[in-house]
Amino acid sequence: MGMTASRSRKPTLMTASELAGMILRKEQLFLLDVRNEGDYQNWRIEGDSITVMNKPYFELLDGVEAIVDECPRNQKLLVVCAKEGSSYFVAEQLMEAGITDVYYLQGGMKSWSEHIEPVKVGELKDGGVLYQFVRLGKGCLSYMIISDGEAAVVDAIRLTDAYEQLARENGAVIKHAIDTHLHADHISGGRKLAEASGASYWLPPKDAEETVFPYSRLEEGSPIAVGHSEIAIQPIYSPGHTIGSTSLLIEDTYLLSGDILFVASIGRPDLAGKAEDWVHDLRSSLYETFSRLDPELIVLPAHYGNRQELREDGSVMARLGDLFHSNPGLNIADQEAFRHAVTSGLPPQPHAYQEIRETNMGKLQPSESEQGDMEIGPNRCAIHDR
Amino acid sequence: MKNEIRGSQVLDCRGLACPLPIVKTKKAIDTMIAGEVIEVQATDKGSLADFKSWAGNTGHQYLGTLHDGDVLKHFIRKAAPDETRDEVHFAHVIDNAELQARLQQSDKAVVLDVREHAEYGFNHIPGAISIPLGELESRWSELDARTQIYVICRTGRRSDTACQLLHDRGLQVVNVIPGMAEWSGATEASARAE
Incomplete structure (x- = not known):
């Protein structure tokens, strides 16, 4: 991970309710699911206006260089994991890598399942x-x-x-x-x-x-x-x-x-x-x-x-x-x-x-x-x- | 049931949520010697699939997980860079199928498993003797010099080294290739694993 000039900006929290609203209103969203491939294949967030990418957080421990070029810079990017911790970890790194509109899902898939x-x-x-x-x-x-x-x-x-x-x-x-x-x-x-x-x-x-x-x-x-x-x-x-x-x-x-x-x-x-x-x-x-x-x-x-x-x-x-x-x-x-x-x-x-x-x-x-x-x-x- | 499976070090990740168990495991493994086994204790049930998947991606060997109350004990063996290279030197070898046939013919055939204790613990040929390669120098005399010994590891590489060591000490040894990685015969575990 390289040096960063400023770390003042933090990823923004998105609630399951806000995500549900976006899906129902068909608002554009890029969703990065950082759970393991098996869990992702079995069950994931879907919506007509959602673009999804799966990359497990444990492949991003040394940095997000491998995916940063695939991340859009002109729309909201939501990072999702099982419970929240790993999505925040990846979201922070994406912001350090220069992606600006980064969110993480509060409570992860667990909250999504319960909303x-x-x-x-x-x-x-x-x-x-x-x-x-x-x-x-x-x-x-x-x-x-x-x-x-x-x-x-x-x-x-x-x-x-x-x-x-x-x-x-x-x-x-x-x-x-x-x-x-x-x-x-x-x-x-x-x-x-x-x-x-x-x-x-x-x-x-x-x-x-x-x-x-x-x-x-x-x-x-x-x-x-x-x-x-x-x-x-x-x-x-x-x-x-x-x-x-x-x-x-x-x-x-x-x-x-x-x-x-x-x-x-x-x-x-x-x-x-x-x-x-x-x-x-x-x-x-x-x-x-x-x-x-x-x-x-x-x-x-x-x-x-x-x-x-x-x-x-x-x-x-x-x-x-x-x-x-x-x-x-x-x-x-x-x-x-x-x-x-x-x-x-x-x-x-x-x-x-x-x-x-x-x-x-x-x-x-x-x-x-x-x-x-x-x-x-x-x-x-x-x-x-x- | 008695838990006989041990690693060379234990990492306590109890109470930690993702991504911390894997972040800490990665750091610990970076300081370990290739071939050593780490036991990671975690309470996050989601960690099980992540550990399997992460180990698979990094080339480290996921051995298995024991359930001890609410604690999951994941066992992972650090891979050596040249682990799977085909480099067998010891001349006397048989393949898995041949060993399987000989085991079916006679229950007296002696199998020596030179993998780490934890690897053996999760999965081994019934009746196999366990002496990890690293302990062989000090324990080889436990073996019977009068009978033929089939030496096995995961891929045939450690058992090759073991065969050379034991042959030099006068034992009758045969290297089993490719080894447990592709063993399709009967196996058993020392402890209940998942």
């Missing part, structure tokens, strides 16, 4: 509102229904601050935390939310056979009311991704389809080790139960698999009738071809999915930092995920 952006999906009767929370880093989608001073959260992620904040801003108390199924790709924040706000925690009983805590039974025929105007959440039993998977119908307008039906794919049946057993359930949920529902319903899934599924405003949704034309998972006429599609050649299973399932059952109690490490990586809950 969620609320997007308003629509109005409900009597002033009620439905929000979708988009977890850009992992592709998880969660929901909040607010009505008349009460709120229900569906498929909450582990970090619950964003839900509590939105409820506060709307003067609402969280009364219900609902999981459409026992998640295998992320640690549920449902129970934590319920405990913090005195809400009920709802889980399908067939997914809760091994859980070690009390819960309310999410079952077809037992609607959940939110607010005094009684927005009814109608559970629809739709097994296949898990044996208990239950979709939620809100005001005959929105279908929260959990991990059964996505916009561009369908749920995988193998994360509890029962792919062959659940093929039939999955097919009948999609091809019988859902095909009998109103095609005008807006499908709101619990995940998305790639960024093409994001709409202009950052939300993920589609009309059910349209999905019966466009979604490859809803267009496999032959039973045997369907079995083949959902049981063989599936993408790798999500990182630590067994431990995540056991944590969601309450059987494991990992520390906060262990939980963060368990959730690293993409969700891969759909059969077409890479």
Whole structure:
């Protein structure tokens, strides 16, 4: 490293929220990912307006000469690593080498994985509102229904601050935390939310056979009311991704389809080790139960698999009738071809999915930092995920 | 299980976040002699993939990692510049496949592994005797002069030197090439590794 005249300038911190804003607004950004190649290949930040380069920090210990010529000087450059330290280390060296507009990502990929952006999906009767929370880093989608001073959260992620904040801003108390199924790709924040706000925690009983805590039974025929105007959440039993998977119908307008039906794919049946057993359930949920529902319903899934599924405003949704034309998972006429599609050649299973399932059952109690490490990586809950 | 794997020095990187564990390891390795093994103790779980990848890129040999509670112990052997050069002098050699066949025929065949303790610890031929090349001068008399000894290392280079040393002292030795780097037969480890 050569002598430098001045070291007064330091790289600028960028938060996950600022990065999410840039991606959704499609602002130009050059992203230097300094994690090892394996981690980069497995899971990385993507966006239409982002140019990405991967160079592990441990190849830059003696200086950044090898990459400085490839770094742009006329746009923002963001250095990203797993947790932050290495990105700051590299960002500092880039500034010393004469690159000016250098940022580093606060909290690294860990923070990116945990960040969620609320997007308003629509109005409900009597002033009620439905929000979708988009977890850009992992592709998880969660929901909040607010009505008349009460709120229900569906498929909450582990970090619950964003839900509590939105409820506060709307003067609402969280009364219900609902999981459409026992998640295998992320640690549920449902129970934590319920405990913090005195809400009920709802889980399908067939997914809760091994859980070690009390819960309310999410079952077809037992609607959940939110607010005094009684927005009814109608559970629809739709097994296949898990044996208990239950979709939620809100005001005959929105279908929260959990991990059964996505916009561009369908749920995988193998994360509890029962792919062959659940093929039939999955097919009948999609091809019988859902095909009998109103095609005008807006499908709101619990995940998305790639960024093409994001709409202009950052939300993920589609009309059910349209999905019966466009979604490859809803267009496999032959039973045997369907079995083949959902049981063989599936993408790798999500990182630590067994431990995540056991944590969601309450059987494991990992520390906060262990939980963060368990959730690293993409969700891969759909059969077409890479 | 008893941890029998040791390095010639231990570097404490517990509690440190990236990039510090690798920055410190690089500095420590720069002061080491080629062939020596360093044990790096770290608590950052992300360090595992980074150490493997970094060692691969620099040419140093990543031997393995032991889990001791929350501490990860990474073992890395400093590479010599001419490590992989093909320079075998000792005339009496057999290849890996031939040794594997002889081991299958007889369980009395004697294998001497002259790699460092930590290399041996993570991966060796079942029943092989471990005497690192550096200790051979003082320990050669532990070996039986009446039987044929198959001498193995990672690439055939250290075992070549060992064969010359042992042959000069009257032992019946054969150099196994290329060695453990391409060994496809059975192996075992002294301690549970990852």
